[in-house]
Amino acid sequence: MTLTANGLSRTFGRHVAVAGADISVSTGSITGLVGPNGAGKTTLLLMLAGLLQPDSGTITTDGAEIDAPRLRSMVGWMPDVFGTWDSLTAGEILTTFGRLHGLPRTDARRRAVELLELVHLAEFADRPAHELSRGQKQRLGFARTLVHRPRVLLLDEPASGMDPRSRVELRDQLRTLADSGCAVVISSHILTELSEMVDDVIIMTEGRTRPSELSAGHRWRIREANQPAASAITMRFADERAAARHLAEMITAGRQVVEFARVDTELEDAYLALDADRT
């Protein structure tokens, strides 16, 4: 399944927030959405989630136009600030969302238990949401996003309040979800982290989208024993297997490799090379 938006635009009063944005995401892939503050990322995601009416443009799934209610039923939307109903417990919040998505009561309860376990909040099932920390609320927000088993996940800065372990888990969970048939879009300003988890990147500036001009594959830094750090070399490999093959060849040839690591600043470099700035 492919979700495609063409020429999406949205203005607020006289301010053009999104100006003819294009994006296409498919099952199995994780797409990063990056851009400066005010570039229009959240506005674009809201339109893709069926929560904000575009002024113009089309949204299709596998080529067929899709209306907002159907979009809402297939998309899981995780906003950057997750408002909870503070007096409800974590379990009640997820059950309520399940019910709102049309699950029968017992299924909604079962799904809530399953999701609280997934995000390691089972012990908070019966505690009111106001007792959760910011990162815990974000994990609950992620669980809420998954309640109706969406086929498309749109996540706006999902990891900003999470601790390192939760971030790593989120990254693994997103890959598992993509592998099991989800298309994932994730907006983030943490570019090194993003580049570790995405297959594609869309850059947004002043309401417009453009594919990132990242080359295929990744660069790896290689240093041999007694080689000064400054003279370590970098090489580009198509994928991890190719990198591992090269490492094996070096070792077989008796080279004393002491550093062999992926360089994850490429997205950051491409971003900083943009002329665009915050608005």
Ligand SMILES: Nc1ncnc2c1ncn2[C@@H]1O[C@H](COP(=O)(O)OP(=O)(O)OP(=O)(O)O)[C@@H](O)[C@H]1O
């Ligand atoms: N409801 C609104 N009413 C008026 N202007 C809005 C509204 N929502 C967004 N905007 C404006 O539209 C532009 C795009 O905002 P948006 O939130 O989509 O940017 P963003 O790329 O998500 O930014 P950030 O990285 O800071 O989250 C901004 O200039 C913002 O001020």
